[in-house]
Amino acid sequence: MVHKHLDELIPKIAQIVPLVTREECALYEAQILLPHNSRLEATSKENFRFDVQGTPRSPWNKSAARVFSHLTIQQLGLPNSLEMFNAITKAFGTYVDHIIRRYKLSLKTAEEQALERSKHSKYGRKYQLFHRRRFIGYLFPPLRKHVSMLELLGVDGMSSDESGQEDDRDEYKILAPLWRASEVAPWLRMFDTIHRILRAVGNPQAQQGTFPHRRILTNAKSRNKKFVAGLPHNVYDQAWIAGEKLTEEVLYPTPDAYDFNHEPNIIQYVLFCYFTA
16 A cells, blocks of 8 residues: 555656755754754655655655555545554655665666575575475474474574576575584475475475475575574574684574484375375
8 A cells, every 4th residue: 555655646757766866855854853843854745755755764754654645544444543644644754665675676787686696585485485484384283393403493494595597497506504514404404405395295385385496405605694592502504603713602502502403204294185185
């Protein structure tokens, strides 16, 4: 609703063109400091503008959110309630944040834009990978005990990848996190194996979303130095800890080792559950 209404007020192509000058923003910020101007709005219903060069919660854009919310309620005949006003204001801020990122991307060179898109796609694949694994973890009782560890690892604990092509097919070489111990990968891959089995046999829940991309096992490591702190000590690669000279005050490892073993007959259990249901 917010997207559509804003797109009607300001066409998409014009949204990433600065509509507000820096001088106008500075003047507005100075004006609202005066006692009698506390309710002054930066923009109006007749000449609605937001600041694509600012932040979503800049004084100008906070004012634009209020004006937009009142305008949307009025023009669309929505309930004139505080709950509706707050919901539209929040959604407007989220959408403006997206537009600001589009604007910043438009300022980059073609090469920089391609790199940004690649980073975004790479993170998207990690995000999907994490949620597929968590979905499988919740689906079968013997795997549920591992869900908490999956959630501790989070998206940043998943392996990244490097795209390429083989036989005209997209493939992605797995790049494990530098900091993660080698025993974590086989444990994670079991969730992937079960997900592939469910897709193969036509499980409707596993069929949702895009088909998992083709991932190729490698010994390569990700170059990203970001790590997840506060995990059991055996989740971390000890050589990496020594090389980075990390202390417990930085890593915060927990003393208990995590058991990365799955039930011995987990695949048979999954097949039994599916074919006897």
